[in-house]
Amino acid sequence: MGGDAAPQIVIEGASIARERLPDVRFLIYGDETRIAPLVTKYPFLKNNCEIHHTDKFVSADEKPGQALRRGRESSMGLAIQAVKDGKAIAAVSAGNTGALMAMSKFMLRTMPGIDRPALASLLPTSCGESVMLDLGANVECNEDNLVQFAIMGAAFARTVLGLSTPSVALLNVGVEELKGNETIKIADRMLRDANLPMNYVGFTEGHGLANGEVDVVVTDGFTGNVALKTAEGTARMIAGMMKAALSDSWMSKVGYLFAKPALMGLKNHLDPNNHNGAVFMGLNGLVIKSHGGASASGFASAIGVAADMAANDLAGKINKDLKLFETHDIEEVEVKTI
Amino acid sequence: MGGDAAPQIVIEGASIARERLPDVRFLIYGDETRIAPLVTKYPFLKNNCEIHHTDKFVSADEKPGQALRRGRESSMGLAIQAVKDGKAIAAVSAGNTGALMAMSKFMLRTMPGIDRPALASLLPTSCGESVMLDLGANVECNEDNLVQFAIMGAAFARTVLGLSTPSVALLNVGVEELKGNETIKIADRMLRDANLPMNYVGFTEGHGLANGEVDVVVTDGFTGNVALKTAEGTARMIAGMMKAALSDSWMSKVGYLFAKPALMGLKNHLDPNNHNGAVFMGLNGLVIKSHGGASASGFASAIGVAADMAANDLAGKINKDLKLFETHDIEEVEVKTI
Numbered sequence: 001m002g003g004d005a006a007p008q009i010v011i012e013g014a015s016i017a018r019e020r021l022p023d024v025r026f027l028i029y030g031d032e033t034r035i036a037p038l039v040t041k042y043p044f045l046k047n048n049c050e051i052h053h054t055d056k057f058v059s060a061d062e063k064p065g066q067a068l069r070r071g072r073e074s075s076m077g078l079a080i081q082a083v084k085d086g087k088a089i090a091a092v093s094a095g096n097t098g099a100l101m102a103m104s105k106f107m108l109r110t111m112p113g114i115d116r117p118a119l120a121s122l123l124p125t126s127c128g129e130s131v132m133l134d135l136g137a138n139v140e141c142n143e144d145n146l147v148q149f150a151i152m153g154a155a156f157a158r159t160v161l162g163l164s165t166p167s168v169a170l171l172n173v174g175v176e177e178l179k180g181n182e183t184i185k186i187a188d189r190m191l192r193d194a195n196l197p198m199n200y201v202g203f204t205e206g207h208g209l210a211n212g213e214v215d216v217v218v219t220d221g222f223t224g225n226v227a228l229k230t231a232e233g234t235a236r237m238i239a240g241m242m243k244a245a246l247s248d249s250w251m252s253k254v255g256y257l258f259a260k261p262a263l264m265g266l267k268n269h270l271d272p273n274n275h276n277g278a279v280f281m282g283l284n285g286l287v288i289k290s291h292g293g294a295s296a297s298g299f300a301s302a303i304g305v306a307a308d309m310a311a312n313d314l315a316g317k318i319n320k321d322l323k324l325f326e327t328h329d330i331e332e333v334e335v336k337t338i
Numbered sequence: 339m340g341g342d343a344a345p346q347i348v349i350e351g352a353s354i355a356r357e358r359l360p361d362v363r364f365l366i367y368g369d370e371t372r373i374a375p376l377v378t379k380y381p382f383l384k385n386n387c388e389i390h391h392t393d394k395f396v397s398a399d400e401k402p403g404q405a406l407r408r409g410r411e412s413s414m415g416l417a418i419q420a421v422k423d424g425k426a427i428a429a430v431s432a433g434n435t436g437a438l439m440a441m442s443k444f445m446l447r448t449m450p451g452i453d454r455p456a457l458a459s460l461l462p463t464s465c466g467e468s469v470m471l472d473l474g475a476n477v478e479c480n481e482d483n484l485v486q487f488a489i490m491g492a493a494f495a496r497t498v499l500g501l502s503t504p505s506v507a508l509l510n511v512g513v514e515e516l517k518g519n520e521t522i523k524i525a526d527r528m529l530r531d532a533n534l535p536m537n538y539v540g541f542t543e544g545h546g547l548a549n550g551e552v553d554v555v556v557t558d559g560f561t562g563n564v565a566l567k568t569a570e571g572t573a574r575m576i577a578g579m580m581k582a583a584l585s586d587s588w589m590s591k592v593g594y595l596f597a598k599p600a601l602m603g604l605k606n607h608l609d610p611n612n613h614n615g616a617v618f619m620g621l622n623g624l625v626i627k628s629h630g631g632a633s634a635s636g637f638a639s640a641i642g643v644a645a646d647m648a649a650n651d652l653a654g655k656i657n658k659d660l661k662l663f664e665t666h667d668i669e670e671v672e673v674k675t676i
Contacts, residue, residue: 063516126575136511139519173474173563178401181477181560206567210575222519223564225511226557229544230565234572237464237548241607242580245600252600259593262583269579 002095013299015042067099090286090306114282125212136225166215169204273298277305340433351637353380405437428624428644452620463550474563504553507542611636615643
């Protein structure tokens, strides 16, 4: 029931996902009187989903605390409960991010060894896609959080991007070892000293995100959220200005006609719908957040991420790497800030 | 002597600036044997500059501490000294940012009422330009720093953008009052309660940068540096991909030919050279940092920023606003983080 055009987009998205992933089945939580007529429009879906009625929803402007108090019986709460009860392997929602995060954390709890869950997603780069986390779950992070994010991000890249040894970097204001704050310097030392199934390369800067310099970019939720939205905002600004420029004169209109196929490929690569599906990592159960403004195809991408994660045992990978990290004997790290 | 193509770019940039700003005169610090032959190539410049020879330079990879110890006699050190001695109204350098910042701070000291200087610059937005600070001078900031940055940023906007009451916002992960960390929430309350010659609008998100939602975006140096480089990186990625797309087939090449004039206008607006010139704000003297990779025209833009700042009494504006803020009776602000 969440997102800008629910339940239409969600049902249509599920139908698209069903075509892409014939083994997936759906439990759909929400207002049956609105959902059932939609489902009948998609014959493939009809035989592969169960609708569970509830007339309670978490609204877009509901505070996380409010949702926690009164959201257990909501469509969102019931979907998370289905994951907890083992009835579903993942919950996918386009609803209120803060509420989804708070309820997921409260109901599913963090995995052993993970202090805080992180929000991770694929982002388009000039040479493909990279994983970035945390995108906003934690506005303040310590060095342990960052190390755990690195482990979870690498597991994400191995699962969804199919890389055996993904490259991982901490987002910083420079690449030299003495740059940044104390937290990030200690996390850097901890990751350097650990022997994890990743290629830890040190620091990367803001440019590194779009360059695709590394497979996994790790940062705190404040910086990550600002960086993500800055990148999206910049891309949207340029797209908007280009659209205006290309309809500015008859010359540019003609130019656009010829260049359209090439520009569409670019648009496609940058379209957030094709990279939709942010994962709350580090919980005892899979919860995927779709963009509230995602298209049906975008919502299907988010379902695809969930299916990938489940099929490739994301949780198992994270657990294994956490144990590797813990058994590794880390000496006390001391770093001086200049 | 700093930047990727010094002293050529610097001298050519000074000549371009001289054409734009006929009242400006230059003191040029550096290797006379390399500078003098260049200056003679630009007749307008020849009669409006003094070359002061030194064979000491701060190199690009020199640590700030090193530069502080042995840089006083360098071209950079002498240029800052000229500002300190009142011989020059501003120093403009394309050299080592960390060294320039450290030496400027050490030699010029911060203005009364300013705890830490900040690096500020104009950035292109979808509807013009906005001021952003701090872009990397301080990786950790408290609420007083952020308030002082807001005051300095507003003075920048009034000086360079000619706005009487610029809109100012704090960069955050959401616009609601309960978003963000404690520091930013307290700064928000302090700015709301103060009666400053600015239109303080509260929080803005990463999108807000490119949107041009506000005239001044205030943040700590860590987030600001990452956001700036993310925006630049995203713009460069899109430009690169567009270039590739438009030379991909004969169709798109033809399209490009027709659309070229329109696309050039866009390129021009986004070209960092046209927004070059970051200001170290809050010092007893003007120091402007040009991008190390700026073109001659870009270096001239940085000189233009210096001239604007000087002509419009930036320091006087900041001083006045700081006094306004100090006389304003601020009650103890207490904010709870959720």
